[in-house]
Amino acid sequence: MSDGLEDMATLSVPPPFHAVCSGPSDAFLRAVVEAEAEAGAATLVWSSRPDLVDLAVVFEPEMPLRQARLVGPVLMLAMADALAALGPPQKDCRFAWPGTLEVDGAEVGSVSVTAPAFAEEESVPEWLVAGVKLRLSFPPDVSDPGKTPERTALYEEGFGDVTGVEIVESFSRHLLHWTNRWLEEGGEPVAQEWLDHLAPRLLGGAVKHGLDPRTGDLLLLDPGSTKPRRMDLAAAQADPQA
Template sequence: MTVELSFPPLLSGHRLEGAADPFEVAQAQAAAGCDAGLVVYNLRPTTLDAAIVLAPEVPLQQAMAMLPVCGVGFQNALGALSPPEVAVHLEWDGTVRINGARCGRFTPAAATTDPETQPDWLVIGLTLTLWPESDDTGHQPDQTALYAEGCADVDAAQLLESWARHTLVWINRWSEEGNAPLHKDWRGMAHGIGEDITVAGKTGTFLGVDEDFGLLLRRSDQTDLIPLTTLLESSP
């Protein structure tokens, strides 16, 4: 018997099955005018896929803070359910690392790509690998799965419910207090600051982020600002 998940007030769940993609379905639902707070999800044996529909009341450039909001919410959720030695870090582009290896990703999409326009909707998708595709993981040492990292007792449905709750807490805090608390917590779990990375076809040193979480990339004698809006996926 399938048990429907429980979400906090202001959020509602929409369960999918089979090969249906929550990220695509959430965008379609958002474009059709669904209420903000819809959480579309598909719990497969090897992956947790979900997406949340948001309706920002600020221009897209500021609304993109929902990407790190969802990441910090996930870290808080898994931290409450997993053993204390399990480490979660977040890459600027939405990649989730568990114990140093890539394990999942957050992906944004919006009704507009204009940074100065208030979007009708914003969708943040989550894909998390629960089990590795193969028992032979030595060929991809930088890839991992949740249950291969000491989290075998973490129930995927419970993790999804917890992520929704913690993300809602952070949305409310961001609305009331702005970016400062989010900056502080995100930076404490950010991966790659001070290292050389390649983003948007540019290679340089990842210095950190600006007030809107735009990436600061130091290249020789100049520093480039790469806004979060460059990460937006095209709507289906």
């Protein structure tokens, strides 16, 4: 198992991304600082922590905030593709709304999104920051990860030969692909692919799941109903534990 530190100086991301290392500090918080300082779109901040893939990207959307929030599902798809490219077979990354990433039925990470304070949902925000945290290994004080089967780490799932740097680099390439596809084709391909990654336990029940391709809102259709219930992505991103 590699700690990933030996490769930190050679991080390679495709244009137009500009990589900024936050050291061991929180990448999401650093990205917000960068955004407020007008660092510009495609600033990719990443942390050097050996136990965690911790990265965040600054966006400057040209659409209202409500629509731009679909960047959360876009990041989830990019990370799922990165893990599929690097990890062992049959260890697919699955999703739970609004931003949970799962491997082998257990939570391994999450996606977060924030915008400037007081930004209005129907207006174009000055910037948007979206980040991913992905657990590589459990802390040393966790002696038996099996006691928390609802949570896992990549190194517990057969990703031991993969470094955090490799994941960040692969993620950046897939994020470029999914961002371009979103902007060129609209949200429909994003919504459909996101639903294809939905955790099996969510697909197997009586409630049918959908994702609004314009906003990323979750749509739930109960048995016998003709009108889906709508779960607001803006509210969920503001309080993902709610």
